[in-house]
Amino acid sequence: MKRLLPGWVQGPQLDVPLLLGLLLLMAFGLFVLYSASGESMDMVYRQGTRLGVGLAAMLVLSQVPPHILRIWTPWLYATGVVMLLATWFVGVGRGADRWLDLGLFRFQPSEIMKLAVPMMMAWYLHPRRLPPEPAVLLVSLVIFAVPAVLIARQPDLGTALLVALSGGFALFLSGLQWRVIFGLAGLAAAAAPALWLVMHEYQRNRVRTFLDPESDPLGSGWNIIQSKIAVGSGGLTGKGWLHGTQSRLEFIPERHTDFILAVLSEELGLIGVIFLFAIYLFIAGRGLYVASMARNTYARLLAGSLSLTFSVYVLVNAGMVSGLLPVVGVPLPLVSYGGTSIVTLLTGFGILMSIYGHRNFIR
Amino acid sequence: MNLRRLTGHAAGLPLKDQILEGRQFGIRALTAFLFILAAIFLLSLRYVYLQLISYEEFTARSINNQVRIVPVPPNRGLIYDRRGRPVAENLPAYRLELVPEKVGDLEQTIAALGRVVDLPDDAYEKFTENRKRYRVFDSVPLKFNLTEKEVARFSVDRHRFNGVEIVPYLARYYPYGELLTHVLGYVGRLDVDDLNRVDEGNYRGTTHIGKSGIERYYENQLHGLNGIEKIETNVQGRKLSVLERKNPVHGDDLILALDVQVQQAAWDALGDRPGAVVAIDPTDGSVLAMVSKPAFDANLFVHGISSEDYRNILNAPGRPLFNRTLLGGYEPGSTLKPFIGLAGLELGVVTAEDRVFSSGQYFLPGVSRPFRDWRRGGHGWVNMQSALEQSVNTYFYQLALDMGIDRMHDYLAQFGFGAETGLDLLGENSGVLPSRDWKRGHYSEPWYPGETIIAGIGQGFNVVTPVQLANAVATLANGGTRFEPRLLYAAKHAGNQQADKIQAPVGLQVPVNSSANWDLIREGMHRVVHGEKGTARAIRPESGYEMAGKSGTSQVAAQAADEDMDETTAAHLRHHALFIAYAPYQNPSIVVAAVVEHGGGGSREAAPVARAVIDAWLSQELAR
Numbered sequence: 001m002k003r004l005l006p007g008w009v010q011g012p013q014l015d016v017p018l019l020l021g022l023l024l025l026m027a028f029g030l031f032v033l034y035s036a037s038g039e040s041m042d043m044v045y046r047q048g049t050r051l052g053v054g055l056a057a058m059l060v061l062s063q064v065p066p067h068i069l070r071i072w073t074p075w076l077y078a079t080g081v082v083m084l085l086a087t088w089f090v091g092v093g094r095g096a097d098r099w100l101d102l103g104l105f106r107f108q109p110s111e112i113m114k115l116a117v118p119m120m121m122a123w124y125l126h127p128r129r130l131p132p133e134p135a136v137l138l139v140s141l142v143i144f145a146v147p148a149v150l151i152a153r154q155p156d157l158g159t160a161l162l163v164a165l166s167g168g169f170a171l172f173l174s175g176l177q178w179r180v181i182f183g184l185a186g187l188a189a190a191a192a193p194a195l196w197l198v199m200h201e202y203q204r205n206r207v208r209t210f211l212d213p214e215s216d217p218l219g220s221g222w223n224i225i226q227s228k229i230a231v232g233s234g235g236l237t238g239k240g241w242l243h244g245t246q247s248r249l250e251f252i253p254e255r256h257t258d259f260i261l262a263v264l265s266e267e268l269g270l271i272g273v274i275f276l277f278a279i280y281l282f283i284a285g286r287g288l289y290v291a292s293m294a295r296n297t298y299a300r301l302l303a304g305s306l307s308l309t310f311s312v313y314v315l316v317n318a319g320m321v322s323g324l325l326p327v328v329g330v331p332l333p334l335v336s337y338g339g340t341s342i343v344t345l346l347t348g349f350g351i352l353m354s355i356y357g358h359r360n361f362i363r
Numbered sequence: 364m365n366l367r368r369l370t371g372h373a374a375g376l377p378l379k380d381q382i383l384e385g386r387q388f389g390i391r392a393l394t395a396f397l398f399i400l401a402a403i404f405l406l407s408l409r410y411v412y413l414q415l416i417s418y419e420e421f422t423a424r425s426i427n428n429q430v431r432i433v434p435v436p437p438n439r440g441l442i443y444d445r446r447g448r449p450v451a452e453n454l455p456a457y458r459l460e461l462v463p464e465k466v467g468d469l470e471q472t473i474a475a476l477g478r479v480v481d482l483p484d485d486a487y488e489k490f491t492e493n494r495k496r497y498r499v500f501d502s503v504p505l506k507f508n509l510t511e512k513e514v515a516r517f518s519v520d521r522h523r524f525n526g527v528e529i530v531p532y533l534a535r536y537y538p539y540g541e542l543l544t545h546v547l548g549y550v551g552r553l554d555v556d557d558l559n560r561v562d563e564g565n566y567r568g569t570t571h572i573g574k575s576g577i578e579r580y581y582e583n584q585l586h587g588l589n590g591i592e593k594i595e596t597n598v599q600g601r602k603l604s605v606l607e608r609k610n611p612v613h614g615d616d617l618i619l620a621l622d623v624q625v626q627q628a629a630w631d632a633l634g635d636r637p638g639a640v641v642a643i644d645p646t647d648g649s650v651l652a653m654v655s656k657p658a659f660d661a662n663l664f665v666h667g668i669s670s671e672d673y674r675n676i677l678n679a680p681g682r683p684l685f686n687r688t689l690l691g692g693y694e695p696g697s698t699l700k701p702f703i704g705l706a707g708l709e710l711g712v713v714t715a716e717d718r719v720f721s722s723g724q725y726f727l728p729g730v731s732r733p734f735r736d737w738r739r740g741g742h743g744w745v746n747m748q749s750a751l752e753q754s755v756n757t758y759f760y761q762l763a764l765d766m767g768i769d770r771m772h773d774y775l776a777q778f779g780f781g782a783e784t785g786l787d788l789l790g791e792n793s794g795v796l797p798s799r800d801w802k803r804g805h806y807s808e809p810w811y812p813g814e815t816i817i818a819g820i821g822q823g824f825n826v827v828t829p830v831q832l833a834n835a836v837a838t839l840a841n842g843g844t845r846f847e848p849r850l851l852y853a854a855k856h857a858g859n860q861q862a863d864k865i866q867a868p869v870g871l872q873v874p875v876n877s878s879a880n881w882d883l884i885r886e887g888m889h890r891v892v893h894g895e896k897g898t899a900r901a902i903r904p905e906s907g908y909e910m911a912g913k914s915g916t917s918q919v920a921a922q923a924a925d926e927d928m929d930e931t932t933a934a935h936l937r938h939h940a941l942f943i944a945y946a947p948y949q950n951p952s953i954v955v956a957a958v959v960e961h962g963g964g965g966s967r968e969a970a971p972v973a974r975a976v977i978d979a980w981l982s983q984e985l986a987r
Contacts, residue, residue, distance in 0.1 A: 130384055131387075172391060172395065174391075175387045231413045232414060233421040236418075277403050288396050292385075292389045297379065297384060300388050304391075311399045
């Protein structure tokens with residue numbers, strides 16, 4: 001019956017376990033947000049609306065077969081790069097020219113690149129023999145290095161690294177030899193001092209603060225210290241929902257956005273943290289499973305890369321909140337309050353759903 | 364072919380082995396998942412470390428975060444004079460405070476505030492300095508004692524100044540202004556140096572501290588005990604609720620022995636001449652008046668004196684900052700004679716009847732230059748009492764020579780000469796009571812007999828302070844009890860109904876060989892005022908009481924003692940006029956030492972001052 005119809009008019013192509021995992025995460029996230037926003041139902045509604053929009057985007061994307069996506073890929077990537085170049089000249093936004101004002105709304109071209117870079121990597125590697133040969137590797141590096149550098153210039157080091165990583169993950173999943181991986185990692189490590197030189201002063205300060213937060217407990221060290229206090233004082237079971245003093249008394253900076261995990265840790269304790277980690281682990285694992293079910297290179301690499309990038313968000317954010325990593329502006333996926341990243345992420349999951357739904361079609 | 368086109372393979376590219384690739388991908392995906400698993404596990408360990416192992420530490424820090432302990436400064440004790448007149452009060456006032464962490468650009472904010480309230484040019488620098496003793500998010504005072512206009516102007520502009528507030532407080536006020544400045548001293552802004560001499564914990568929240576005078580000496584009692592408020596705050600330090608409160612204990616109220624009316628009398632009597640007056644009650648060593656003139660208005664210092672006002676005070680003639688009663692060193696001159704006379708009698712060097720002939724000139728064997736009497740031609744035959752009455756130098760030249768400088772030193776030392784009196788104010792000058800040892804120590808020179816002779820009339824190396832002189836007279840008047848004089852009369856502890864009387868400690872009981880000797884000297888001083896030839900007979904009270912006194916002249920310029928001073932002598936070259944007195948003669952309740960700088964003769968210039976002080980005191984005592 002199904003085979004009689006073209007792929008794109010199939011019934012909803014949804015990976016139910018993945019969808020359930022996401023819904024559980026979102027619900028839990030809204031629950032925490034209610035407390036982190038200072039019991040603002042208004043913010044919860046707005047976040048819920050965003051999630052709804054994101055889910056809708058996910059549903060739409062899940063109906064677009066991967067081969068169609070693949071055709072769009074170079075155009076999307078090219079558009080993204082052009083827009084990134086445009087921010088250089090006409091960018092708006094406080095301190096960092098990350099935003100493009102398109103009259104009706106503003107948006108961040110770097111968000112597009114979070115999807116466009118893994119798509120482009122998959123597109124480029126799709127027809128080629130894997131593991132990639134040196135020339136192919138070189139082109140791949142250029143594919144993700146160009147947008148990464150453009151984003152880093154904005155300056156938005158966190159997103160730049162994540163975008164670069166998503167490209168790196170595609171290479172890793174393409175079966176790049178371990179010695180090459182280690183070689184490149186070594187090169188990157190050697191290039192770190194050079195990175196220090198091109199960093200902005202506020203970025204350097206973040207790194208310095210990360211290395212020794214107590215050196216400037218009121219300035220840039222404040223966030224890390226207060227966040228750690230919030231997490232640590234949560235203990236095993238937490239101070240109770242709506243009862244976190246660090247967050248209620250506004251000691252946690254950015255408590256409903258980047259540091260929402262600190263609120264969760266304080267109020268729900270280690271148990272809440274482990275529960276959250278478990279959901280994320282399930283979603284990432286399910287994403288990788290979907291990737292390995294896919295039948296062609298494009299779908300595999302894209303699904304795998306998206307899943308790994310998603311995991312990295314979680315790791316970086318949780319590392320930042322607990323003082324393991326420097327403060328970079330990476331939200332806790334689908335839990336932190338904020339629009340653009342939610343839509344991007346859910347669009348990504350829409351792609352995963354599509355790949356899952358179309359796994360049986362050899363296209 | 365069809366397949367190729369659909370999968371996007373370009374012609375010429377090698378064919379892919381989808382099965383092999385899929386397997387390879389599966390391995391990589393699994394590897395990646397294991398990495399993530401490991402990373403999440405390690406991350407979880409971090410949370411275990413923070414939330415389980417360091418739980419106690421972070422819990423403590425989180426409680427610390429919400430709960431601030433805010434000091435509640437105590438009200439400073441009030442100061443009254445002995446008749447209950449308030450001499451140091453606390454008046455409600457307003458000050459401007461700001462929380463530096465809340466205002467953004469501090470320098471800009473202070474500059475902007477300078478256009479609303481009156482701030483000195485270096486307000487920012489001063490504020491930054493002052494801020495050091497405050498903690499983060501503490502509200503730091505910027506300007507005290509705002510005028511009503513400033514309060515109004517700021518209220519209008521308040522919205523422009525986030526983190527800046529007007530705070531009511533009690534400001535110190537000295538209603539008598541310069542009259543009591545050298546006694547009370549003043550409070551001023553607490554600075555970092557001040558913290559070294561107090562318990563810092565007790566001064567958190569305190570903005571002012573006693574800088575000099577009584578305010579400084581009795582700082583501990585006046586300050587009181589800090590209260591504490593435990594409040595829950597948000598990150599801005601805004602008070603959300605009070606969890607606990609320990610009320611401050613306000614400082615002790617002090618009652619001074621001083622009588623403002625007597626003080627005023629002394630002040631007025633000095634007129635516009637620089638000088639000093641100290642009056643002591645010889646029965647208990649309490650200080651009844653203590654005037655140093657010129658003075659300055661201590662109220663100027665309370666709110667941070669402007670550099671212009673300070674310059675004016677510094678450059679004013681007569682050095683108003685200088686407390687003459689404590690620090691002024693004067694040659695005692697003839698005011699020392701009663702004590703030397705008493706030494707002679709008590710040590711058996713002379714008797715009351717021994718007579719000396721005053722020819723106007725006294726020659727020391729081997730010294731050609733004569734030592735003179737103040738009256739040309741001398742006073743003729745005089746004994747102890749007439750020598751005192753007329754202040755006959757020759758008598759005391761001879762007595763000093765017979766006694767020797769060291770015996771003189773040892774006896775006079777008992778009256779407190781050459782040592783601090785132990786008065787309850789800081790920075791007393793000890794003066795000089797010379798001896799052979801003293802001279803060797805200070806000049807590495809032997810003692811010369813000529814120096815003994817002039818020491819006999821209180822000249823040469825002798826230096827006394829007015830308070831020292833007054834205390835010595837008190838000791839003489841009361842028969843040998845040398846108190847450590849006290850300005851503080853009583854202190855009322857917070858919550859107590861009654862004030863506790865402060866007893867002046869007895870520094871020394873001067874041994875009395877024969878009380879007749881003491882009576883004799885006192886009678887000599889009585890004659891100074893009441894005798895026919897008394898040098899101060901001009902101030903003899905017409906009725907009511909009798910008094911004793913002795914004049915003295917303190918040499919300023921290197922002039923021989925016989926050169927007469929008169930109105931033609933340049934003011935700054937004129938001698939200082941000294942007078943000591945006590946009254947009533949039979950049952951003394953007040954002794955006075957008065958110094959009029961560059962006044963000339965003691966009897967003429969200083970004696971009326973002493974008389975005015977005694978009148979003021981006795982009229983009140985009699986009225987009681």
